Amino acid sequence: MKFTRRSFLKLTGASVATTALIEFGYNMAAVAAEAEELRTVGTNTAYTICPYCSCGCGAIIYSDEHGHPIAIDGDPDHPTNLGSLCSKGASMFQVAADSAGKRNTKVLYRGPGGCEWEERSWDDAITDIARKIKDTRDKYFMEKDADGNIVNRVEAIASLGGAAVNNEECYLWVKAMRTLGLVYIDHQARI
Numbered sequence: 287m288k289f290t291r292r293s294f295l296k297l298t299g300a301s302v303a304t305t306a307l308i309e310f311g312y313n314m315a316a317v318a319a320e321a322e323e324l325r326t327v328g329t330n331t332a333y334t335i336c337p338y339c340s341c342g343c344g345a346i347i348y349s350d351e352h353g354h355p356i357a358i359d360g361d362p363d364h365p366t367n368l369g370s371l372c373s374k375g376a377s378m379f380q381v382a383a384d385s386a387g388k389r390n391t392k393v394l395y396r397g398p399g400g401c402e403w404e405e406r407s408w409d410d411a412i413t414d415i416a417r418k419i420k421d422t423r424d425k426y427f428m429e430k431d432a433d434g435n436i437v438n439r440v441e442a443i444a445s446l447g448g449a450a451v452n453n454e455e456c457y458l459w460v461k462a463m464r465t466l467g468l469v470y471i472d473h474q475a476r477i
């Protein structure tokens with residue numbers, strides 16, 4: 287049997303509690319018969335990262351057969367938080383549960399000066415965004431500064447990352463932005 291931190295804690299916690307209660311004369315068989323099953327037993331689990339701050343704590347989301355979240359726990363195997371979540375992270379459950387089935391999954395576009403949203407395909411939206419980035423970059427690319435120093439930079443575009451973006455994704459994102467010549471690169475967790 288492979289012991290993880292979680293199985294070790296489960297085992298030692300259960301053994302210590304059981305031993306202590308038996309020593310006090312409790313009938314553990316009767317207690318076990320009456321015990322309710324945890325509501326997370328048999329649920330689907332998904333591993334995620336808390337989106338709220340730069341700590342990037344790991345969490346486990348438990349969801350029912352319809353994919354609706356029913357509980358969230360800190361991930362005991364995650365190196366950042368080792369199973370704990372602060373009160374903000376613990377409230378992730380409300381966000382996930384409240385937004386279940388309500389999140390917009392389609393691209394909605396409202397043109398300059400427009401009042402109505404129009405549905406667009408992801409292909410259209412991504413092509414449009416890529417076009418705007420390329421045009422802006424080409425228009426404002428600065429090879430030299432006012433003193434003649436080679437700078438190869440673009441000051442007309444800024445990039446702001448989100449805390450739900452993990453380390454590896456941030457690494458790739460910053461590389462891509464630097465390739466374009468961006469110098470204004472920051473992250474929501476620093477704000």
Ligand code: SF4
Pocket residue numbers: 336337338339340341342343367370371372373374375376
């Ligand atoms: S659980 Fe708390 S400390 Fe951890 S990432 Fe979320 S907000 Fe930050």
